[in-house]
Amino acid sequence: MYWKKEFIDFCCKKQVLKFGQFTLKSGRTSPYFFNSGLLSNGEDIVKIGVFYAHSIMNSNVDFDILFGTxxxxxxxxxxxxxxxxxxxxxxxPYTFNRKEKKTYGEQGKLIGNIIENKKIIILDDVITSGTAIHNSIKIVEEHKAYISSIFVLFDRKEKGERELHTINCLEKKKNYKITSIITIEDLIDYLLENKTLKRHLIKLLKYRKKYGIDKQ
Structure with a gap:
């Protein structure tokens, strides 16, 4: 899919994706780092919206409303x-939540509406602990709507808390699928074809072998 390569090109150009030696929050030393916080101007957010749209449509998931965490x-x-x-x-239509309930005006916790029995896509950038996603799942379920899928920018596919294929909602005992615009496999394929960045491939593959989860 052309837009996956285009997305990685874009991330490298913006220095969102870097190669080297980085200490992650987990304590692991990674040969690459993905920092979505650098995407912070008008052109960036327009492009990001397009990449999400392509990913959503490619997934063939059925949905009615977008929910931003x-x-x-x-x-x-x-x-x-x-x-x-x-x-x-x-x-x-789109909707999103406030972290604190508004105590004046409409006194709501949502901007926009979650409609009962409608299918919802939850959108976030990159999941770390999953707290924001869990809060979003809770809100959607409280409104008796359905979660079609959860979309994020990048899935490192690592063991432990960074495994992003599914997220569990303990209250409902459900697992919800998480789809990412790109995964570590997409990044590996990209490096295989990129003469300039291919030199980073060996370290990335070693790291993947040590910490990666099986393909799904």
Whole structure:
């Protein structure tokens, strides 16, 4: 899929994706680092929305509403809604939550609406502990809507808390699928074809062998 390569090109150009030696929050020493916080201007968020839209449409998932997790998922939901309209002529509503309930005006915790029995896509950038996603799942389920899928930018596919294929909701005893725009396998394929960056491939494969989960 051309847009996966385009997304990695974009991330390298913006220095979102870097190669070298990095200490992760988990304590692991990684040969690469993905920092989505550097995507912070108008052009960036427009492009990100397009990449999410392509990923959503490629997944063939059925959905009615986009839900952005507070706070990083909020601009993602807005830009993805715009991209779905501009590129696929789909007029999809979006909603997002506040982290604190508003005590005046409409006194709500949501901007926009989650409608009962509708199918929801939850959007976030990169999952770390999963707290924001779990809160979003809880909100959607409280409104008696259905979660179609969860979309993020990048899946490192590592053992432990960073495994992002599914996320468990303990209250409902359900596992929800997480789809990423790119995975570590996409990055490996990219390096295989990139003469400039191919030199980083050996270290990345060693790291993958040590910490990676099986392909799914």
């Amino acid at each position: 507070a706070y990083k998922g909020i601009p993602v939901a807005v830009s993805t809604s715009i991209a779905l309209k501009n590129h696929y002529n789909l007029n999809i």
